Ligand SMILES: Cc1cc2nc3c(=O)[nH]c(=O)nc-3n(C[C@H](O)[C@H](O)[C@H](O)COP(=O)(O)OP(=O)(O)OC[C@H]3O[C@@H](n4cnc5c(N)ncnc54)[C@H](O)[C@@H]3O)c2cc1C
Ligand code: FES
């Protein structure tokens with residue numbers, strides 16, 4: 377038995393908003409792989425919950441009329457990985473969420489929960505940052521869209537207003553068109569372990585595959601919230617694909633990231649692996665995009 | 672707050688059921704207490720060990736971090752549903768016995784449910800893929816190799832590859848080279 381004060385089950389998005397307005401103390405329950413565990417641990421014991429888990433309207437991946445990839449917030453990790461639209465346009469996201477926990481966690485965990493928890497180690501976060509995802513929120517005042525970099529405010533705090541719920545994550549066409557990316561999760565175990573640091577890179581190459589048209593790199597656990605390494609990106613954009621530029625790019629990430637010491641790993645280790653991961657993820661992205669690295 | 676209850680309709684092991692549940696109950700609580708399906712184990716109760724794994728609409732879930740009320744409209748399978756009408760064991764259960772994949776047995780029902788999903792998928796997974804698919808379970812006794820072998824052999828048999836299944840050796844690897852003389 378969970379220590380739950382009351383459970384309100386939403387029957388639609390509008391119903392969820394109404395329930396959240398009626399019960400301002402209540403917390404949103406999606407898949408529960410954070411919330412229910414924290415109730416067991418006592419950290420969230422005695423809470424009121426608004427369950428949105430049964431809202432199938434928030435599940436699934438589609439291409440909307442603006443040609444955005446639209447990922448319903450309740451889509452589970454396992455369904456994201458299996459989805460043909462994800463595999464075709466942003467395969468790296470499917471690969472990244474396939475590294476969350478173990479298979480049963482990926483069946484219950486949702487991408488909405490993975491972003492709304494505001495956790496820097498969330499395995500989807502660095503990739504969503506690196507692909508300039510847009511967060512769609514629905515609340516009493518209607519629908520609003522927030523770029524993911526503004527959605528994260530500080531550790532465990534995101535821009536969700538009272539009675540709002542996250543309804544979708546959008547990847548604009550400009551962001552996914554001709555883009556190829558790779559995610560590396562560095563952790564002590566291959567399963568059921570949180571990332572020490574995670575790094576997601578994607579590239580768009582010129583038509584002759586000789587220069588970087590656009591490079592983006594996102595990190596988890598390189599700062600209190602998921603972040604980008606904009607200085608390193610700016611350095612590489614428009615540059616020729618060669619060893620020297622790749623190495624310089626990887627070293628430059630240290631100007632942007634700000635990892636800290638924790639019981640999982642020290643700052644020096646995180647800095648070191650961040651550079652190594654940047655280089656490796658970039659090389660793999662180039663390969664996926666059909667480019668070759670000139671010595 | 673006074674106790675809050677809800678009626679849930681679902682299919683458990685092929686049988687349609689209706690049950691009044693406390694909204695605070697996990698699916699583990701409901702399956703064990705209301706339906707006496709005690710193959711569903713209470714291990715860590717926080718989603719880490721897989722002892723409580725059941726199949727919901729074709730996919731393995733940890734029933735400990737799943738609310739009983741979410742079972743509404745779902746098709747659920749537990750280990751009890753795998754045996755025949757006279758209690759005959761299914762092939763995956765028999766394989767766990769034959770391969771010595773059970774010691775204390777606490778992790779076994781959960782492992783078998785995930786294995787059942789694997790062997791009924793009609794797919795032939797590589798060794799690495801199999802290990803990843805089984806990685807949501809902890810076993811404190813067997814050291815995993817025997818479990819791995821039971822699953823791999825049953826998967827191959829389901830695909831009609833009986834000879835290959837027999838060749839799966841103690842390392843669980845079908846075409847493992849002969850051991851080096853110094854080993
Ligand atoms: C054993 C185990 C291993 C794990 N391993 C990993 C791992 O390797 N990598 C990783 O990234 N995570 C991991 N997790 C954490 C967890 O699975 C993820 O964070 C998951 O994505 C949370 O999603 P959920 O739907 O279960 O969220 P919930 O627990 O339901 O919610 C999480 C938070 O987000 C809020 N929320 C959820 N959905 C919405 C919404 N639509 N709108 C507004 N607010 C919302 C909730 O109020 C809550 O604060 C693990 C968890 C467990 C139990
Ligand atoms: S008891 Fe459910 S995962 Fe351990």
Ligand code: FES
Pocket residue numbers: 772773774775776777778779809810811812813
């Ligand atoms: S047989 Fe004892 S835990 Fe696996």
